[in-house]
Amino acid sequence: MPDHPALQLHIPEPKHRPGEAADFSHIRLPKAGSVERPLITTSAYDIRELAFQLIRVLDDEGSPKGAWDPGLDAETLKRGLRAMLLTRAYDERMVRMQRQGKTSFYMKCTGEEAVAVAQAFAFERNDMFFPTYRQQGLLIARDWPILDMMCQVYSNSGDRLKGRQMPVMYSSREAGFFSISGNLGTQISQAVGWAMASAYKGDTRIASGWIGDGATAEPDFHYALTLASVYHAPVVLNVVNNQWAISCYQGIAGGDESTFASRGIGYGIPALRVDGNDFLAVFAVTRWAAERARSNLGPTLIELFTYRAAAHSTSDDPSRYRPADEYEKWPLGDPVDRLKRHLVAAGAWSNDEHQAMLAEVDAQVRDAGKQAEELGTLNHGPRPDVRTMFEDVLKEVPWNLARQRKELGL
């Protein structure tokens, strides 16, 4: 028998756990502006290095740098800032309401606001989104009423989804925001189907799908990449790498071995990796990918490198699995602060204006909150008509459901 070494099983483990100091010094951060911006016609092979880079526009002082600077005007950026602040204020209120027992569950996107908001800004209003549960910023950036979102979270009489979905599983056909599923990953392959349909019809609209770092291990992610590649689907596929899938760090999904963006390379899909907390970079990268899709150049994979600053959900306690100071140590900072610093540095914004905007979005959330609560909360006040529980399973109510409705006495 040859003298082989004993095999060793590798189980990935994050660098630090509760009680230890967080340290992200191993993360390689290219300087803002240092990564090239290729033409959208460049082949995936020729830009494969970008899947291992990190596209950044804003430097530490808030100055935009390099070819990826999208050159957005101050008014657009202020709208972006406002949408991020509104998203944050909305999240804060809904968590408080959950703590008060007004709903069962909530999920914040704190620290990831630039992902959804800047991406929504980079698409056309009628492009179609297939989001996960942490892209509420897409709806807010498309000026979808937060009152409607609150009604969904409360499953109240104003809930268009008739109390059927867990909180935050929004749906808005009007806002081009597909019904959210709690089954992770399923939406990203559907986005490819929608995009193919749009291409088949000779439409001009494109689709975009989102998935988290954890769910990239699901087959749907690989279906999406294969199918988008095979059929050159006009779709933008986004991996939001927020480092944590509930309690599992991104290494459990394979992120230690290679970047999530690099998954695209094997499929021949151009893949970009972007600082997800940099509004300008996220916008620029997304616009680049959207232009490719719209020009019949096919799909792009984007990894948005960010950090889930809050708990996974109101049912989660991250202090049990990650160091308490992780977010403080996170090297890419806070997307709101960074955009604000940029606007201030550009002379387009002041602290006073910022405080005024904060007060304004708080008031907006408060007003909407009051209106929503008049329409009911999960356990109090008006609710959807319980008879509707038996509707929409199929287009017509089948005999078994008609009988069961009767059995319930309705």
Next chain:
Amino acid sequence: MPSMNMVQALNSAMDVLLERDPNVLIFGEDVGYFGGVFRVTDGLQKKYGRQRVFDTPIAEGGIVALAVGMGAYGLRPVAEIQFADYIYPAYDQLVSEAARIRYRSGAEWWCPITVRAPCGGGIFGGQTHSQSPEALFTHVCGLTTIMPSNPYDAKGLLISATEDDDPVVFFEPKRLYNGPFDGHPDRPATPWAKHPMSEVPEGHYRIPIGKASIVRPGAAVTVLTYGTMVHVSLAAAAETGIDAEIIDLRTLVPVDIEAIAASVNKTGRCVIVHEATRTSGYGAELSAMVQEECFFKLEAPIERVTGWDTPYPHAFEWQYFPGPARVGEALRRVTSDGGA
């Protein structure tokens, strides 16, 4: 009226659908240029082009996901899963997505997709090319599950399924593609040409979803069955001389409860026949429904004749397959004085 086998009838259905509605697309593994491993999509790509009839990678979950996304856009995709045995990777997309989208979105979106899958054994397919997984789908609210037993129904039902605004899982008993197999593998195969249900109009027609068909009226016992077992049950009735009323359910969900109740209340006896394994099979649901609807008219225990609770064995196909002899024994037991 032309005579068609089931392959030709299904092909004709898709031809009609493609011709009438530019939103109908057809795709799956080997369905494009080649026309499908069972030839069901033969010639359709040539006639309608690659954009409308195309090959997919081997990715059943992805195939159904594409259909769901296309359905959300407004198309009416018809996806083929090459064998029903391969449908499991698509289960999440069917159960958690296709079947739920109308409900969970408050009917903002729906899923007008049809997923075709050849099912059943009797072709020496072993355990991965012979399964009848219909019960895994009949258990799922929001899905319509269909299994035709003859060319005429197959075409009319596939047209109805495709034009339906909700997701349909459409099982095609592959042993019936070329002839009405009665469960006697040792006898020469009968082609569809001699069967009245092989007369299939070339144009558009529908068979309504949710309507059973009485394929043999009778007074002694009701047989509830579908797919290949319709023909096996007919053979069993003929061979035993028992005056069985044989009901081809055609649609399993939503099932034609009125037809079932009317027949069993008339005969007072019921045998349920399916090829799928027994435990938690669709026959269990049928049995429960008959008990709920007809208990006071029942004169004998309900019997089930099914595949055994084993994987489909390659070498023992005909010991596994619930053929006419087993169905006949059940008919005798259920109709004999003193019951079973």
